[in-house]
Amino acid sequence: xxxxxxxxxxxxxxxxxxxxxxxxxxxxxxxxxxxxxxxxxxxxxxxxxxxxxxxxxxxxxxxxxxxxxxxxxxxxxxxxxxxxxxxxxxxxxxxxxxxxxxxxxxxxxxxxxxxxxxxxxxxxxxxxxxxxxxxxxxxxxxxxxxxxxxxxxxxxxxxxxxxxxxxxxxxxxxxxxxxxxxxxxxxxxxxxxxxxxxxxxxxxxxxxxxxxxxxxxxxxxxxxxxxxxxxxxxxxxxxxxxxxxxxxxxxxxxxxxxxxxxxxxxxxxxxxxxxxxxxxxxxxxxxxxxxxxxxxxxxxxxxxxxxxxxxxxxxxxxxxxxxxxxxxxxxxxxxxxxxxxxxxxxxxxxxxxxxxxxx
Numbered sequence: 508x509x510x511x512x513x514x515x516x517x518x519x520x521x522x523x524x525x526x527x528x529x530x531x532x533x534x535x536x537x538x539x540x541x542x543x544x545x546x547x548x549x550x551x552x553x554x555x556x557x558x559x560x561x562x563x564x565x566x567x568x569x570x571x572x573x574x575x576x577x578x579x580x581x582x583x584x585x586x587x588x589x590x591x592x593x594x595x596x597x598x599x600x601x602x603x604x605x606x607x608x609x610x611x612x613x614x615x616x617x618x619x620x621x622x623x624x625x626x627x628x629x630x631x632x633x634x635x636x637x638x639x640x641x642x643x644x645x646x647x648x649x650x651x652x653x654x655x656x657x658x659x660x661x662x663x664x665x666x667x668x669x670x671x672x673x674x675x676x677x678x679x680x681x682x683x684x685x686x687x688x689x690x691x692x693x694x695x696x697x698x699x700x701x702x703x704x705x706x707x708x709x710x711x712x713x714x715x716x717x718x719x720x721x722x723x724x725x726x727x728x729x730x731x732x733x734x735x736x737x738x739x740x741x742x743x744x745x746x747x748x749x750x751x752x753x754x755x756x757x758x759x760x761x762x763x764x765x766x767x768x769x770x771x772x773x774x775x776x777x778x779x780x781x782x783x784x785x786x787x788x789x790x791x792x793x794x795x796x797x798x799x800x801x802x803x804x805x806x807x808x809x810x811x812x813x814x815x816x817x818x819x820x821x822x823x824x825x826x827x828x829x830x831x832x833x834x835x836x837x838x839x840x841x842x843x844x845x846x847x848x849x850x851x852x853x854x855x856x857x858x859x860x861x862x863x864x865x866x
Contacts, residue, residue: 508536508819511567511577513589515543515552515560518603519580525812526578527556529819536819539574542567542581542589564592574598576626576822578815582666587612590627594619599626601818604679605671605842606835613836620832628818628828629835633676634683635813638745638752641805645754651737652681652719657727660700668696668703670842670849674723677734678845679830679838684736687715689841694848697858699726709845750808754801 512522519541526538541560543549549560561567567574576599579590587607590600594616606629607613620627633639654677670678689711696707706724713719732747742755814830821828853859 508575508822509539509573510536511540511542511572511574512538512580513542513564513567513577513593514580514582514603515541515545515548516580516582519543519578520552521811522578522580522601522815523552523556525809525815528812529815534816534819539572540567540570564589568592568596576600576819578630579603580630583608583671584666587616590616591619594623594625594627597623597625599818599822601628601630601815602835603630604632604835605629605667605675605839606832607839608667608671610836610840610843613832613839617832617836624825626818626822626825626828627832628821628830629832629838630814631676631679631830631835631838632810632814633680633747634830635810635817636745636747637750637805637808637810637813638747639680640813641752641803642743642745642754645741645743645803646684647738647741649684649736649738649743650715650717652685652717652721653735654681654719654721654723655731655733656722657724657729657731659728659730660705660726665701665703668846669705669707669723669725670696670709670845671839673725674707674709674721674845675838675842677721677723678841679834680734681711681719681721682837682841683834685713685715685717685719687713687717689844690714692841692844692848693852694845695852695856696849704846704849707845707849709848711841750805752803752805754803756799756801 510526512519512526515523523538523541526536529536530538538556538558540558541552542564543552543560544562549562553560559570561570577593579586579593579600579602581589583605586602590602593600607616616627656673656677658673691712692709694707694709696704699705705726709721711719730748734745736743740757744753817829
């Protein structure tokens with residue numbers, strides 16, 4: 508399978524690396540070209556991978572390289588233009604998140620893919636995190652989510668705000684796990700070091716009654732990527748970065764014997780996974796009364812490699828990808844609704860002076 512990568516920046520470099528690793532491993536894929544308008548990055552990419560690097564999509568397609576598929580890892584504002592041209596040329600695509608900048612653009616890409624019978628997979632990387640893959644058999648009826656995604660500031664992806672840059676990963680996961688239409692969104696966000704919102708807090712209520720709280724920041728002093736959720740008599744903690752999963756179950760018949768401190772922490776959604784893990788380890792003679800601590804097996808792996816392998820499998824089998832374009836559109840729709848809610852809150856709170864013109 509002959510593939511190209513559009514964009515050799517922060518995200519594109521990783522796609523280039525993984526495709527070449529798969530090629531070297533003899534897994535039936537060949538990295539044959541890239542697109543990169545920046546001359547310095549283009550020269551570095553050409554030298555490192557010994558492939559032609561073109562400045563534009565048109566130049567790539569004019570070369571007639573008999574391509575089968577491509578990754579689109581250009582800045583988000585260019586996703587639609589680049590992906591539309593490649594879809595029309597008959598390529599199957601993996602498009603970095605978010606799928607596009609508007610629902611109109613996303614719908615257009617989906618229509619083009621459908622008409623051309625092309626695979627269109629949005630790059631929601633965390634869906635392939637080994638901890639997320641391992642937790643899915645544990646799902647029953649999640650009713651409360653608490654998500655934290657904090658990052659140290661870097662001058663990348665500043666063409667979009669923190670919702671489309673970081674939070675959208677968690678929006679996609681929660682939409683998938685909750686499996687219910689959104690009823691209400693409340694959000695607040697502020698720009699700190701860039702013209703766009705850098706830190707945001709969001710509350711989403713679903714028609715099922717499930718509630719999710721999201722916090723995302725790209726101006727943090729630490730890096731945190733965690734999701735916790737609660738089901739009837741069960742608490743689940745996912746650490747995306749550590750690819751770690753902890754499940755705590757409450758025996759209804761012994762609930763009264765749960766230590767008050769732990770019960771209060773679980774009820775408030777503030778249970779510290781590290782503490783609970785230590786309690787589980789200390790429970791060699793038996794866990795805390797009323798609680799069972801379970802560490803489901805998580806098979807380590809690089810999420811990006813798992814994502815690309817899944818994409819290539821979908822291309823070969825001509826089947827719907829594990830993460831569909833419609834799911835990418837749903838995550839984008841929720842992100843845009845959150846943006847609108849943040850704007851409304853800023854007006855109500857008189858925070859307009861925080862925002863630069865055109866932000």
